[in-house]
Each structure stands twice: as structure tokens, then as C-alpha cells.
Amino acid sequence: MSNYVIEMLGIRKEFPGIVANDNINLQVEEGEIHAILGENGAGKSTLMSILFGLYQADKGVIKVRGKEVSIHSPNDANDLGIGMVHQHFQLVHNFTVAENIILGKEGSFVYDIKKASKKIKEISERYGLAIEPDMVIEDITVGMQQRVEILKMLYRDADILIFDEPTAVLTPQEIDELMNIMRNLAAEGKSIIIITHKLEEIKAVAKRCTVIRRGKFIDIVDVATTSAAEMAALMVGRPVNFKVEKQESVPGEPILSVKNLNVMNAKKVLGVSDFSLDVRAGEIVGIAGVDGNGQSELVEAICGLKPIESGSVYLNGKDITNISIKERNDLGLAHIPEDRQKRGLILNAPLTTNMVIKEFDKAPFSSKGILNYSEIEEYSKKIIERFDVRSGEGINSRAGKLSGGNQQKAIVGREITSQPELLIAVNPTRGLDVGAIEYIHKELVAERDKGKAVLLISFELDEIFNLSDRIAVINAGKLIDIVNTKETDAHSVGLMMAGIKKEA
């Protein structure tokens, strides 16, 4: 009756305190690239985990090629020709590509690695994956590892391929390559489901798109005839502004002054060298640069997380070069860290703990060493309400149970609510959906408008241009130049990021 390879009808899945999937429908045609679009925590991954047998649905029907099936484990899914590329690859690092691919599929006791290698090579060439079977996983790039995962599915004759946020870990070039591979696969008759919240990717490859919001099925749209803005609105539930609205900045006195700073990196060579920069009250200074050019070292040195070789750092005119992290925080330094799960939150502690982690020893959260829980709870509640942090059990939810976007919103909320003089934001929107990005951008601008100084570090040039009043470009730990955003363009900043300073 239909040519749907996959049909999921009326799927419901509940977790304690939260309905992750509520009556969701998904219909994928043969040979199509089908996108599932939704905010962080909307229930996309849950839905796919059900299809892949990692979870069982509480309610609903799954049909594969028109036949009703029940999938209890990834093995069942594999038998039905369903394969999945997870966000975190499942590869043995010191094994070769071929060994990883046949792992668990050795067949008989003695396995024929040569035969397997030959088949791997054939598949790799057929789909343009450019993978050699005898390469060792730890020696190859993340993008290539992902292609090994794809190969693994194809080797096992999967013809329905699920990609869970496949571009989160890739560089722009690698993303382009992946899009090409997907098109090749679809052209060969494979059906592809891609989970994402990045609209441009959907526009680039997908034919149709199912939109999910807060666990509910919203719509299914034809990608070619729907604009990115329309899709974004469907996903978030309201119109989304891609361009940040902001007034001209009115900078005041310098809040942060970095003077001739030298910092060693993990390899014991200068990661930041002779770096000087001022960030004034009421402005956003963006630091543009390719990942690994000293941004982390710079931020950690300013925050006191890394020792300084030489040079000095001033906050509000006060020399903070040699004072403790605590004292810096107390002087009004706030920091949205690069790695939210490692630095930003205690994942196994409730939100209450996380919201006062920097201030628990101050009034009103404690007095004379005794904690005041009602104040802590009230304060936490205020933050999660104002910053719309969604969680299963409110302020008592463990931070680790929140989706990435909500974790980030919690951190942003905490840092902004602490009323800092200087806010350092490192990749504040990495991995977030457009709704959350829009929100966080607005908050950063609001801080600026309140007369605070904001130092923004981002690997996404768009974000730097969108937010910054001035752009400082860093290359190999050195400041190349500082320019007014209005007086420059992506091309010249790109050149500077490569270390080429234009003639004055």
C-alpha cells in the first residue's frame, strides 16, 4: 500500500517525571534522506533509540517495510537492516578499521580478515568513503572515524541508516564531505534518517523533515519548499530571529586589561605570547581564531585556572594576576566555560547545588558556615525560571539528566545572575539549537547593554560577527589585530586567523 521503509506510529515513551515521546509519527520513504528536527531535549534521540532497540516504547507501532515488528535490542534492529551512527563512536582505538568492522561479526571461530578487508575496500570505493581497511583508528581523524562507523553499517548490509547528530564533532570541510556521502548513499537506494537541529544541514541534504517539539509530533514538511525560518519557527514554536538585534555600543572604562601576557600550554611551550587586550564596559569583544591557537590558555589564565609565565591581568583597575580564583570571582569575573560538563557543572549534583556553586559560602546562602537551603532553592528556582531551564524535577534534577542545551542555559543563567563586571563566554552556544542560541545571544547583548564587559571566544565566525563590537584575532597565541566589527569582513578576519595581517 505504501512505499514506506519505516513507519513509527503513535509512539509514546515516558521517563520518570517526563514524557519524552508523546504520540509521535514518523514515516520514511525508501531511498530518501529524512531529517528529524527538534530542539535539544525534544525527544529525537529517544525516538531513534526506540527504533534501534535501545529502549522499548510504552505505546505505539513500528513497521519496517510494511510489516509490524518488535525491536528489543540493537541486534534485532541489525537483523532488520537498521544501522545507527551514534554521536559517540563505538570503536576500539588500537584496532584497525577492518578489525573494528568485523568485531562481533567474526562469523565462525576463525575469521578471514583478508576477505573482510576486500569487501570493506569495495564498499569504501563504491560510496566514496576513502577508508583503507588496515588503518588504525587512533591514527585517523574524527571525520574518518565517523566514516568507519558508516562502513560498519554498510558491511552488515544495513539499508536504513540512522545518523544521530552526525555533524556535532566535524569541521566544516568534513561536514561537506559527509553531506556528499549521504547523497551517494541515498542515490544507491539506502534510506537515511538524520537527527539534527542544524537547519542548514537539513536544507543541504534532506528531502523531507519531521519536526518534533517537546516530545510531540508537530509537522512533516517538504524541505525544498520550506524556508529555514519556517522550519525554525516550527521547531521552537515561535518565529526565530537569526540576526541579533542590538544597538550601537557605548563603551566606557576598560574592565579587563590584559598586558603582555605569556602562558604555557600543556606541551610546555608558550600557548599565549605577549598578548595584550582591553575589554571596556558596555562592549563585546570577540576573539576569533581557529581552535587551538591559545584561546583556552588565555581564558584559563585570566580566570586563574592556569599559571601565568609573565605579564599581568587587571580587573576594574585592580591587579588580579596573582590572586586566587575565588577572589577573582568575588571581584566580578564570570565565566561560561568551554567544557560545560567538565568545568561548568557537577553532573551528579542537583541544580540547586550547581546554581550556588560559586556563592554557597556567602550570605544569604549560608551564614557562619551553615547552609540556608530555602534561600538556595529560591535562588535556583529564580534562575531556572528566568532562563527557561527545562528539567524533569525542577531544581532537584541532577544536572547530568538535563539535555545539553538546558545545561548550557543553566550555566549562562548562573553566571549572568551573579551580576558580574566581566563575563567571559567560551563557545557559549556550541551544540545548541537555534532557539537556545537566539536566547543566549540576547542575554549576552543584554549584559553589554547593562554596561558590563563581555569577552566572547567562539570558533564560529558567524557568532563572532553577530555579537562582537570589536574583534580580536588570535593566531598561534599571538594577537594579530583588533578591529571594529563594522570596519571589517569575514574575508579579512579569515586571513588574519591564518596569521596574515593586512597592510595598514
Place this chain on the structure above:
Amino acid sequence: MKKTIALALMLLCAFAVFAEGAKETTATTAAALKIGMVTDAGTIDDRSFNQGTYEGVKKAADELGLECTYLRPNGTTTAEYVTAISDLYDAGYRFIACPGYLFAEAVTEAQKMFPDLMLVILDSEPTEAGANTVSIYFKEEQSGFAAGLATALQLKDASVGFVGGIEIPSVQKFSWGFQQGVKYANENYGTKIAMEAQNFVYSGSFADLALGQQLANTMYASGVDAIFAAAGGTGVGVINEAKNRRLAGEDVWAIGVDVDQYLVGDMGNGQSCILTSAMKNVGEGAYAQAISAANGTFAGGSIITLGAAEGAVGIPADNPNLDDDVEAKVLAVLADIAAGKLVVADTADGLHK
């Protein structure tokens, strides 16, 4: 919180009711004597003190058809020993053997707590005399003497050493007797056995196998040919080292202690690295007391010292690694000791540790 307390109380009540059921079964009327033993720091199969004692009481129980068991306490404090003794007492045991000096306090307390309990303590005595405890000491110096003599006569020209456990009188006396035995051989039979002060050591433990092995390794490497190991489990380490070296072709020996340790030194080829053992027949001592307890002739309050005259110390009857004439000479000297013709000192006068 309230709920927890309530829950705890409920549990306690449940326990009490539960325990009630067990009570009737334990109200024992001691029709026949039950014979028990509490182990000291070691295990029941230590091939030494505990095992020797248990074999003694078991033999008595088997002969008389009585019930017999042992109990291993949780630890080595007086409290734990007393607990073990009272556990046996409550289970109807009225004769309990306690091997070792560690029991002194516990036996003192237990004899007060249970006046109808017959207690035997080996190598020590209660701190206050009690009418229901028999204390048994051994003349370890005589046993050590015999082993030292045998070693000297067999090896003729060699260097010997000693590894003790903790420096307590019973172990010290073994060492002193051993040295006198060697000296006796050097003076009367013309042997040339060297005894150097640094080769007489106490490991500080009765249970450190690795330490024993390490100490032995050092000694053998420095030219010692035979080591007298009076150190329980630590001594087994010494014996293991001797075994390894013999298997590697070296001509080294170990001398066992307390019981015949020939089999401890078994090398798997029918041979043993145990030259002989300085025996102290704890089993016989415990056996005799168990028999008299069953016969109603238990002499509580007495202190007994057993030596060569009682046949309670000496070397094993069978010593495959000793020449026949060596064995004969040792037995002759032991007879002299038993008869009082030869006196072995139980002090350190002029000797190593």
C-alpha cells in the same frame, strides 16, 4: 527520621522474637562432655600450634566418643577470645583448650565467668590463679637443643641461622636451646658449626610468609646452610625459600618447629628440605588434659611444665634427612637431659638473641 526509628525498632522486635525460637534448643544439659578449642592468631591447619592442639583434643574426643569442635575468633583481642569461649560455653562445651600466650587475659576472665568450665592454656597462665584452669608450659630449650645438636652433627662444617616470630619467651627458648645444642656438638663431637649474631633474627610476625622468605633469602645468600625457623607462618616462608634453593641444586636446609614439619618442606619429588624439627608436643599436652577432664580428674589451678622427661619435646621419631648415627646420638643426649644429667639453660647467657 521518625519512620526510620520506628522501622529500626520494629526490626529489633522481630529479631527478638526470632531469637526466642532458638533459645529452647540451646538449653543444654551437659550429659556428655563436649570438647572445644579456640584458635589463636593462626588457622586450624597451620601445621603448627593450632593444628597440634586440635589433633590432641580430637584424639581424646575420638577415643572417648565425645563431641569436639574448634572456633576461630574474629580477631586476637581479649574481647574476641572471651566471646569465642562463651560461644562454645553457650553451645554446651565445658572443656576448652586455648593454645598460646595471647589467651592469658581471656582465660582469666572466662574462668571467673564460667566456674564450671575446664580451661587449658598453653605457653602461658592466667594473670590471676583460677581453680578451673590448667596451664601448660614446655621446655622449648630442650627441644631446640636436640634440633641444634642434630643439625650440627649432620652438617659437621657449616653455618646456621635462626628466624623467630615475635620475641616471646617460648620462641626465645627455642633459639637459646638450639644454640646450646650446636655449641655442645662443637665442643664434644668436633663439629665446626658457625653461628653469627646477624643470622639470629626475629621477624616480628607469625604470619608474614613473604617476610620469612625474604629473610631466608638474605641469609642463604650470605652463606648460611641451615635455618631454624621458629615463626609459624613466617617460618613457612623460610621453608619455601629452602625448598626453592634445594630444587635449584643448592645444599641448604631448614629446621622446623612445634610439630614435625617434614611435609611442609616436601619438594614434590619425595624429598623434603626439612632436616629435622624442634618438636613441642602440644597435642599430647592437650590430649592428656582432655582425657583427665572426661575422667573427672582435671586438676584445675595447676601449672604443668612438660619437657624431655615427659617425652613432650625432642625431634621427630622419623628423620629421613638425618643419618642413623646422628639420630642415635641425639636420642642418647635427650635421654641424658630427661634424666637430669645434662641441663639446658632457658636463659640467654652468652648467647645470641
Place this chain on the structure above:
Amino acid sequence: MAKNTVKIKKPLMEIPFIKSMIVSLTTVLLGLIVGGILIIAIGKNPIEGFQKIVFGAVSNTRRVGNTIAYATQLILVGLSVAFAFKTGLFNIGGAGQMLMGGLMASIWAHNVTFLPQPIYYLSLILVAGISGAIWGLVPGLLKAKFNVHEVVGTIMFNWIAYWIVYDAVKVFIVDPTIIVKSKPIPMQQSLRTEWLASITQHSYFNIGFFIAIIAVVVIWFILEKTTLGFNLKAVGSNRYCAEYAGIKVNRSIVISMGIAGCLAGLAGLTYFLGFSNIMEIGKSPSEGFDGIAVALLGNSNPLGVFISALFFGMLKMGKGSLTAIGIPTEIADTIIAIIIYFTATSVIIQGFWEKIIKKHSEKKLLKQAKEEK
């Protein structure tokens, strides 16, 4: 409908303390079941065996007193390990800290005979607590300054304590008749009292138990109600985040190990001046390691530690009575070992209960739905 779902699901497994209690009770039950199977395997009646254990632990006031006396040091060492666990550290140095606490308190007890009783007790607590604290603090410092793992550091300190006791007992408090142990401490200088002995038929029940109870309350308070506890738990859960938040991580490690050591030092006090009244050389108290099991079963919660220590105390005290019916006491040790094993796999047990409860609530919902129809 929706309201009901929440109602049914919430109470049991969502309250952390109840949750861990259910998991702990399950592990105990499993331990008893496996122990019971072993008893059957040697041809005895398991119910009778368990009755004997309970009998041995509580059948008269002396036995109850001794059960509590066993539990006393287990509570304190268990708290020590649990406190360190909560702050992300593994204190395996309970034995050494007990030895040092016990040694210093013993020397004190033999020499300071002029203080009035309440002040004397307080001085004992201080001496033992500080000695133990130092024995935890130094490994903490080694970790903070030189990144020596606390497991390595504390094990090393166990041996240092062992040999210090070995020599110090001989030098300061030796029993002249037997040089391998200290002179017994007279009752008025120890934690034992005439009164406690008289109400429990001369058991070893001593005022150490009250010290342990106070310690449970104090530790609970520190962990749950104070900024210090917040601080230490933050470091324990994620030291990178704590560092970022301005908490002095190294200082926290040292403080945490100090407090853990102090608790174990107090355990040494109750052990060597209450449960026992002598120190032997060449012995290391096994309680130092039993504390790990107590903390695991108690889910590192102070109240949980208290209950699980009493339970272990019962097993320790009660198992000797198994001999009465010819069951080897090793069965009781096996039960303890199995419980520890199951505790280590508590995630699985938790999952099992969550499944059961979910099924149950679904059934209820289904029933309700039918009735509504």
C-alpha cells in the same frame, strides 16, 4: 490519570535515602539467601542457622552489649570511609589511623591519671582524634602536593603505623611479663565503666558507642548542612568544576582526609581502650578494612553506616553460635563477603526494583482504566 502516574511512581524509588535502603536491604537478603543455600549444602537447616546468629548477637544483655561493642568501631571506621567516599577519596588507611589513635590514647591513658573524668574523656577524644587526623592528613597532603594517590599513601601509612606501634608499645607501655603487648589499661582510665559493665553482664559495651553516635550526627550535619560539607562534596563530585568555582581543591582533599583520619583515630580509641584494653604488637585491626564494607552497605550515608555497622556487629558477634549446631562460622564470613559483592553491583539491583515498580504502577493504571470504562 496523569496525576495518579506521578503519585504511584514518586514515593519509593525517587527518595534517595529510601532508595539506597531498599537496595541495601536487598543485598543483605541476597547474602542471606546464598548463605542459606551454603548451609543447606552442608546438610543443616538455614533457618536454624540464622536463628543461632541472631541468638548469639542478642540473646542476653551481655551479648547485646558485645554486639554494640563490635559495632562501635565499625560505625566510626565506616563513617571515616564513607566521609572520604563522599568527597571523592578512598581512605583505605583506617587500620593505620586506628593504630595511631589507639597508641597515642593508650600512652595518654597510662600516664595522665590526674584529670577529672569528663575532662579526661575529652582529652582522650582529642588525643586519639588528632593522632588519627594526622595519619589521614599526611596522605592527603601527599596527594595534594605530589599527586601521590591516596590509596597508595594510606596503605603506606598503615605500615608505618604498624611498625611505630611495634616499637612504641615496647618502649612506652609494655607489659613486663609479655613483651608483645601493652599493660592492660585500668578500667577507670579506659572507656569501660562499672555501670555499663554491670547492666550488660560484663560485656565490652563502653562509652565509645556514645562517641560513635555523636560522630554520626556531627558528620551528617557537616555533610548536609554546612558550607564545609558542600565544599568537600563539590570537590568529590567534580574537582574540575569545584576548581572553576573557586574552591581550593587541594585544601579540601587535605581537610577531608584529616576528618576521615580523625574518625578512624576515634575508632582506634574505642577499639583499644574500650573493646580491648591492651595493644598487641605485630597486629593490625581488621576493622580498618571492614569499614569499607560498612560504608558500601550504608551507601556512605551516616545513618546508613550506623545501621549497617550494627548489622555487621550482629554477624560478628552472632556467628560464633553457629558452632552449636555444627555450622562452620566461615559461613557468616561468606555472607558478609556476598553482601559486599552484591553491594558492589547495586546498580543492577536498583534497576531490578525500578522495573518491578514500573510494572506494578502500569498494572494499577491498567486496572484503573478498566474500572473507568
